[in-house]
Amino acid sequence: xxxxYSFSVVTLFCSSFVGSSxxxxxxxIASLTNESEDSSQKLDIPINPPAPCEVLKxxxxxxxxxxxxxxxxxxxxxLTETDTISLLDIPSSIFVTEDADDAGVIKEKNNQxxxxxxxxxxxxxxxxxxxxxxxxxxxxxxxxxxxxxKEDKGMIATTWDIYDSFFDQNKSxxxxxxxxxxxxxxxxxxxxxxxxxxxxSSSYTVATGNSTWLILSxxxxxxxxxxxxxVVGKIFQPKLxxxxxxxxxxxxxxxxxxxxxxxxxKPGTEExxxxxxESASSPSLEYLWxxxxxxxxxxxxxxxxxxxxxxxxxxxxxxxFDLSNCKPSLICCWSLKNPMWxxxxxxxxxxxxxxxxxxxxxxxxxxxxxxxxxxxxDVQRQNNNARIADSSKCSERHLHPVWQVNWxxxxxxFLREGGAEALISxxxxxxxxxxxxxxNGLGGRDLMELKSTQNTKKxxxxxxxxxxxxxxxxxxxxGLCLDIHPTDSCIYLVGTSEGLIHKCSLxxxxxxxxxxxxxxxxxxxxxxxxxxxDVFLSCSSDQIQLWKQxxxxxxxxxxxxxxxxxxxxxxxxxxxxxxxxxxxQLEIWDLDSNILAPTIxxxxxxxxxxxxxxxxxxxxxxxxGDSDGQITVYQLKNLSVGKGEKVKLKANK
Amino acid sequence: MAEVEETLKRIQGxxxxxxxxxxxxxxxxxxxxxxxxxxxxxxxxxQQLVMMARSTVREIDPQNDLTFLRVRSKKxxxxxxxxxxxxxxxxxxxxx
Numbered sequence: 001x002x003x004x005y006s007f008s009v010v011t012l013f014c015s016s017f018v019g020s021s022x023x024x025x026x027x028x029i030a031s032l033t034n035e036s037e038d039s040s041q042k043l044d045i046p047i048n049p050p051a052p053c054e055v056l057k058x059x060x061x062x063x064x065x066x067x068x069x070x071x072x073x074x075x076x077x078x079l080t081e082t083d084t085i086s087l088l089d090i091p092s093s094i095f096v097t098e099d100a101d102d103a104g105v106i107k108e109k110n111n112q113x114x115x116x117x118x119x120x121x122x123x124x125x126x127x128x129x130x131x132x133x134x135x136x137x138x139x140x141x142x143x144x145x146x147x148x149x150k151e152d153k154g155m156i157a158t159t160w161d162i163y164d165s166f167f168d169q170n171k172s173x174x175x176x177x178x179x180x181x182x183x184x185x186x187x188x189x190x191x192x193x194x195x196x197x198x199x200x201s202s203s204y205t206v207a208t209g210n211s212t213w214l215i216l217s218x219x220x221x222x223x224x225x226x227x228x229x230x231v232v233g234k235i236f237q238p239k240l241x242x243x244x245x246x247x248x249x250x251x252x253x254x255x256x257x258x259x260x261x262x263x264x265x266k267p268g269t270e271e272x273x274x275x276x277x278e279s280a281s282s283p284s285l286e287y288l289w290x291x292x293x294x295x296x297x298x299x300x301x302x303x304x305x306x307x308x309x310x311x312x313x314x315x316x317x318x319x320x321f322d323l324s325n326c327k328p329s330l331i332c333c334w335s336l337k338n339p340m341w342x343x344x345x346x347x348x349x350x351x352x353x354x355x356x357x358x359x360x361x362x363x364x365x366x367x368x369x370x371x372x373x374x375x376x377x378d379v380q381r382q383n384n385n386a387r388i389a390d391s392s393k394c395s396e397r398h399l400h401p402v403w404q405v406n407w408x409x410x411x412x413x414f415l416r417e418g419g420a421e422a423l424i425s426x427x428x429x430x431x432x433x434x435x436x437x438x439x440n441g442l443g444g445r446d447l448m449e450l451k452s453t454q455n456t457k458k459x460x461x462x463x464x465x466x467x468x469x470x471x472x473x474x475x476x477x478x479g480l481c482l483d484i485h486p487t488d489s490c491i492y493l494v495g496t497s498e499g500l501i502h503k504c505s506l507x508x509x510x511x512x513x514x515x516x517x518x519x520x521x522x523x524x525x526x527x528x529x530x531x532x533x534d535v536f537l538s539c540s541s542d543q544i545q546l547w548k549q550x551x552x553x554x555x556x557x558x559x560x561x562x563x564x565x566x567x568x569x570x571x572x573x574x575x576x577x578x579x580x581x582x583x584x585q586l587e588i589w590d591l592d593s594n595i596l597a598p599t600i601x602x603x604x605x606x607x608x609x610x611x612x613x614x615x616x617x618x619x620x621x622x623x624x625g626d627s628d629g630q631i632t633v634y635q636l637k638n639l640s641v642g643k644g645e646k647v648k649l650k651a652n653k
Numbered sequence: 654m655a656e657v658e659e660t661l662k663r664i665q666g667x668x669x670x671x672x673x674x675x676x677x678x679x680x681x682x683x684x685x686x687x688x689x690x691x692x693x694x695x696x697x698x699x700q701q702l703v704m705m706a707r708s709t710v711r712e713i714d715p716q717n718d719l720t721f722l723r724v725r726s727k728k729x730x731x732x733x734x735x736x737x738x739x740x741x742x743x744x745x746x747x748x749x
Contacts (some may be wrong), residue, residue: 160711214677214739215657215684223734223741226721230732231667234747333710341663 090441166217229337235337239289242337242635283590285602285634287562288621291316291339292630296332301625304614305355309362311618312336313343315379316631317352319369331367333354333379334631344379346386353406356530360421364388368402372441374435390440396444400428404482408434408506409489424484426494430476432504448509450477450496485524487533495523501538501547517552525567531575539565546590560587560598566610574615577639579622581610586624590639599639664743671729672741676700683739699742703735 034517104635120126210506214220233240307313312335319329329351332342354368363380375390391397402628405425423435424447478497485491490506491513499520502512521541529535534549541564545554562640563583571577576591580598604610604626612625620636665673665686672687676696685692707719722733734741 158708158712160715163711212654215675216654217738219736220739220741221657223736223739224657226665227732227734227741227743228660228664228667230721230723230743231664231670231743232729234745235668340667576666625729 016310058337140192180316228341229335232338232340239633242286243288243619243633245619269409270403283588283599283636283638285586285600285622287590287639288635289339289632289633290630291334291342293341295342295345296330296629299330299613299629300627301629301631302329302352303355304612304623304625304631305357305365306614307357307362308359313379313618314614314623314631315355315357315365316342316625317348317355318629319348319351319370331365331377333365344382344386346376346377353401356405356423357408358407358421359409360407365421366405366407368405368425370401372398372400372402374398374402374405374427376423376425376437378443391435391442391444394442394444396433396446398427398429398433399429400478402427403478403480406482406484408484408492410455423603424482424492426479426482426597428478428480428573430479430499432479432482432494434506447506448504448512450479450494450502456598478522480522480524481526483528483536485533486528486530491538493526493528495538497522497527499523499540503525503549514556516547516552518543518557524565526588527568527570527573529570530572531570537568537570537578539580541565544568544578556591556595558589558595560601561585568615569613569615571615573615573620577636579613579615581613581624584609586610586613586622588622588636588639600636602634667745669746671681671744671746672742673744674711674740674741676740678738687744694743696740699733701733703740704738707735 019642060102094503095269118356142460172223199591229479296318300320301316302319303317305315306316314334314336315331316334317329317331324424329348331346331348331352333344335343349366350373351370352367353370356366356456358366363378365377365379367375367377369375373390373392375387377386378388379386405419405423408424409421423437423442424432425435426432430450431446432450433444434447435442435444469551477500479494480497481495483493485493492504492506494502494504499522501516501523503516504512504513516538521543523538523540526538527536529537536547536549538545538547542559542562542563544558546556548553560582561583566581568580570580571579577588578591579586581587584604586600586602588600588602589595590599593599607628607629610624611627614623614625615621616623620639622634622636623631624634625631661673661684664670672691674682674687674692674695675684676682676699680696680700681715682696688694694736702738702745703719703722705724710717719735722735724731724733729744729746732743732745
């Protein structure tokens with residue numbers, strides 16, 4: 001039996017087809033399958049493949065059946081060899097023909113080799129030896145291992161992760177915290193249950209044992225501190241914004257309570273300024289907030305001072321106004337960012353009368369006390385180590401109450417004292433003393449003694465004559481207040497209890513430069529005007545006087561009620577405004593609008609006395625300290641101010 | 654220690670403060686003033702939020718780090734002070 005192949009296979013191997021030799025080709029194909037490797041040589045086929053159209057015609061004749069006779073016929077096959085087709089010719093590089101250039105070299109090498117071979121036969125250098133290695137018997141050995149556990153882990157390579165790994169590869173890993181966290185995972189579950197049972201209804205602790213280090217850590221304290229400020233700040237946001245003259249957030253905030261019925265301004269309308277312009281609302285004080293806490297409730301406020309560098313820090317001295325026995329008093333440093341709790345609380349043994357912050361070392365607070373001691377506190381330190389120096393061991397200390405302390409820049413004369421700032425204190429023993437901070441405390445030097453003029457007429461005593469009597473106080477008069485000239489720090493003013501105001505100089509310790517006197521009432525407070533350098537204000541028992549530097553009688557006198565004027569302050573923002581505490585009310589005077597009556601009068605709450613007063617630079621607020629331990633912040637509203645830089649006074653003589 | 658307790662008490666006593674939670678670095682609340690289920694819920698959710706926020710901040714600049722996070726919503730405000738060892742969470746309702 002023959003196999004039938006389709007002609008498409010045949011066309012690959014055969015070329016031309018002739019119709020009569022169809023059968024012969026068929027058997028040729030049969031032999032082709034058996035001896036396929038010789039097929040390319042045995043077939044007398046030229047290589048050119050036939051045109052496909054010819055093949056298609058031949059395909060039609062396939063339909064004949066193959067008969068036995070056809071198969072028995074003898075077919076003649078002629079096989080001839082084709083010409084040698086040279087497909088590839090690579091000439092040998094080793095076997096070189098005689099004609100080549102370097103044939104001579106190769107011949108030489110060949111000769112050398114032949115000689116070597118000859119010599120090899122009897123030569124000792126060349127020995128033939130055979131070697132045999134033993135092949136060890138193979139042995140089968142079985143081993144078993146634990147299953148290799150595989151785990152898939154995925155990671156996102158974030159920028160910060162790469163950064164962290166890069167920088168941490170130099171540092172050794174901190175293993176302590178790891179131990180803590182591991183152990184806390186184990187034990188916290190046990191303590192959870194105990195915590196639930198033992199906890200109170202309002203708060204309980206979970207995993208206490210291992211977490212106390214966390215709570216005591218520095219960064220936690222800092223976070224708490226910031227958080228407290230933020231929580232309180234949210235409550236006080238509208239008030240603080242009004243203080244700082246910023247727009248106030250509306251909605252979801254505490255609304256402002258307006259105490260004064262005259263005031264028409266509301267917090268939300270800060271931006272709408274037409275209200276202030278159209279309505280002729282009278283000047284008034286608007287209550288903003290009060291600094292108070294339980295620690296200071298009920299204490300008397302004796303003195304307040306702003307920090308010279310950080311405008312948010314206020315130092316307040318609390319003490320009970322009891323002249324018979326000096327009870328210990330408190331000094332608190334408040335920050336505006338937290339009106340609910342002071343940042344620092346210092347305890348003082350004696351009643352504090354005066355405070356002042358230093359301008360050059362802004363954390364140093366000078367404190368003058370009722371028992372005559374002067375102390376310097378460093379407010380950056382915590383409560384117990386804060387007092388860095390005091391004058392209690394100094395020989396020049398005051399034996400009587402220090403009524404005022406001021407820092408003064410000593411740029412001009414006393415450079416040998418060291419440091420650029422010194423303290424001046426005025427005391428009831430009649431001395432004005434300059435102190436400087438030495439290594440072992442304070443060192444003092446008397447600047448001036450306030451000589452009493454009660455026994456003589458109203459003119460300056462001649463220099464050098466000092467009547468010595470047994471009683472110390474009859475020679476010297478009590479100094480009550482002090483103010484240093486704002487621009488020329490060599491000049492200062494002192495007010496005495498006899499009603500005299502002396503203008504003194506740092507360089508002259510024997511004589512006063514000038515004396516001003518109106519009456520015999522003690523001068524409670526003196527202040528230079530921050531805008532005009534030759535104008536100052538003084539207050540005594542019932543009057544406020546405005547003086548000009550070279551005139552020996554006051555230019556203006558202000559009286560409103562017949563009560564004691566406790567203190568006065570110039571406003572640092574407007575040249576014509578000052579405030580005074582007279583009796584039980586706070587009066588704001590505006591010299592531009594009215595010199596006969598105060599512009600704003602604010603009465604203290606019943607049962608509360610007003611004790612202390614401070615203005616702030618940059619904002620229109622006034623701080624009022626009272627005898628209940630509260631410092632209330634008021635905003636001055638609707639004052640028509642701002643004209644002119646200096647107070648121009650006409651001397652009406 | 655007493656100072657820290659006092660400060661916590663003061664914060665708790667401020668107007669509108671609904672709760673304070675201190676969570677350690679593993680997400681386990683250490684100290685809380687809310688009930689236990691809420692605490693656990695807050696701790697878990699806020700930890701994820703803080704990680705996302707911190708990742709965002711550091712992705713932009715790896716030398717920067719998250720210091721504080723405030724989430725203000727209609728009903729209250731959640732303030733979070735994160736650190737590598739703990740979170741301090743305070744929930745305050747400002748309109749009370």
